[in-house]
Amino acid sequence: MPSLVHYPLDPASRLIRLMCAEYGVPLDLEEVKPWLREEALLELNPAASLPILFTDAEMPIVGVLASIHAVEDFYTPEAVGGLFPAAPLDRAEMWRLAEWVLVKFDDEVTRYLIEEKIAKRDQRGATPEPSVLRAAKANxxxxxxxxxxxxxxxxxxxxxxxxxxDFALAAHFSTLDYMGDIDWAKAGSETRDWYSRLKSRPAFRTLLNDRVVAMPPSKGYADLDF
Incomplete structure (x- = not known):
């Protein structure tokens, strides 16, 4: 059985979990906090970033892009199409928006909110910086x-x-939704309806069951009708 070194609210890890769940691939999960930069994690990945996927290969597959391709290459069911479009231009548009989410959206929104709301809880005396939170919310x-x-x-x-x-953005939204950073009452109806469709998929169930110690999810996080 493949295994994944992850943090429950890390959106890159959540993306790999979603892909595996969609393809019916069970995963053993090992939780780490990457911001602590513990020796065991640094030995696997000196960059101290997640996810890290273990398959039957001799070496771990490190990082979100390598893990995406590994899941798609190794585990796409033969009976159904994978998450990569067959047509080149459709695939190019998929990668454009996947990059938008994995790089731009993460750099401008998710990373700051995780650092301020979660990582700082492990730093003695550290508190969230209001100006950073405001900037992330504006972005x-x-x-x-x-x-x-x-x-x-x-x-x-x-x-x-x-x-x-879609899975990349849904992974980020699920993290932000857990922390209560998305006001769905003010979100556009198209985006809200899109997320509802993703959230209702069986693959999403494992994410909706996640809980972080001393940080319960926002109201409605696990509700399919929100």
Whole structure:
């Protein structure tokens, strides 16, 4: 059975968990806090980043991009298509938006909120910086406008079929939703309806059961009708 070194609210790890759940691949999970930079993690990945996927290969598969390709290469069920579109231009649009989420959205929104709200809890005397939280929330609002604009003319984020880009954004949204950083009452209806479709998939159940010690999820986090 493959295993994953992860942190429950790390969106990159959540993406790999979603992919494996969608493909019916069970995972053993080993939880770490990457910001602590513990020796065992640094021996696997000197960058101290997640996820780290162990398959039948002799060496671990390190990082979100390598793990995405490993899951798609090793575990895509033969009976169904994977999350990568077959057509080159459709695949290019998928990667454009996957990169938007994994790099731009993470750098401007998710990473700051995790650092301020979660990582600082392990730093003695550290408290969240209000100005950083305000900037991340402002960035989130701008991204939400763009996602809503896209979804107003498409069934899914990158086009008419569900792709990796949808799972990437849903992984980030699920982390932000857990922390209570998305105001769904003010979110665009297209984005809210899109997330409801993703959240209702069986693959999402494992994420909705996650709980972080001393940090319960926001109200409605596990509700399919929110």
């Amino acid at each position: 989130l609002n701008e991204h939400m406008l763009y996602f809503n604009w896209l979804l107003a003319s498409r069934n899914w984020l990158a086009g008419e079929e569900m792709t990796l880009a």
